[in-house]
Amino acid sequence: MMSQHLDSHLECKDIDVSHRLGKYFPNKNRPVIVKFVRRRKKIDVMKRAKLLKGSGIYIIEDLTKKNAEVIASLRLKETGCVERxxxxxxxxxxxxxxSERNEQIHFNHYQSWLSKPWQSKNRPHTLRKYRLLLQAADHQNISNKNFVKLVFPPKAAAVL
Structure with missing residues (x-):
């Protein structure tokens, strides 16, 4: 299924392990976490993830809880100064x-972003989305660079 959406040749031998996350609830889809055998294949899948726009399926990098919190802080706390x-x-x-250049956020700057206050004007649905991402985030402080999460719309669950 993913091969046809991503216009890429993805085989079982490319995947080390995959499984659904979270507790089962009827009529509700759970994200799938996938660990690739080779990082090169994961990078290829991540680059092609933009082809899924509008399909309701999206691919996100599996982040540690702290990294997910910092990303949410970057995107939502200073919306006026952060473009992306x-x-x-x-x-x-x-x-x-x-600025026109990209800047890496180093670990020693994480706390400065986490300590900034939340803006009260943030859209509730955006905050809810990030809370769900944080709940699904890995609770360890270790990031495995070969993991990605696949999140499917309700119709796609029947295909799997």
Missing amino acids: AWSYEGKLFVRYRV
Whole structure:
């Protein structure tokens, strides 16, 4: 199923292990976590993830809880100065609106972002989305760079 959506040849031998996350509830999809055998294949899948736009399926990098909190802080606490924030291979990056270059957020700057107050104007559905991502985030402080999470819309669960 993913091969046809990503326009990529993905075989069983490319995947070390995969399983659903969270508790089963009827009529509710759970994300799937996938560990690839080779990091190169994971990078290829992540690059092609933008082909899934509008399909309701999305691929996100499996982050530690702290990294997920920092990404949420970057995106939502300073919406006026942060153009975008993302992760790549477990590293966090930000692009500020006043700058044209990307900047890596180093671990020693995490606390400065986490301690900033939340803006009261943030959209509730955006905050809810990040709370769900934080709940699903790995609770260890170790990031395995070969893991990704796949989240499917309700119709896709029937295909799996």
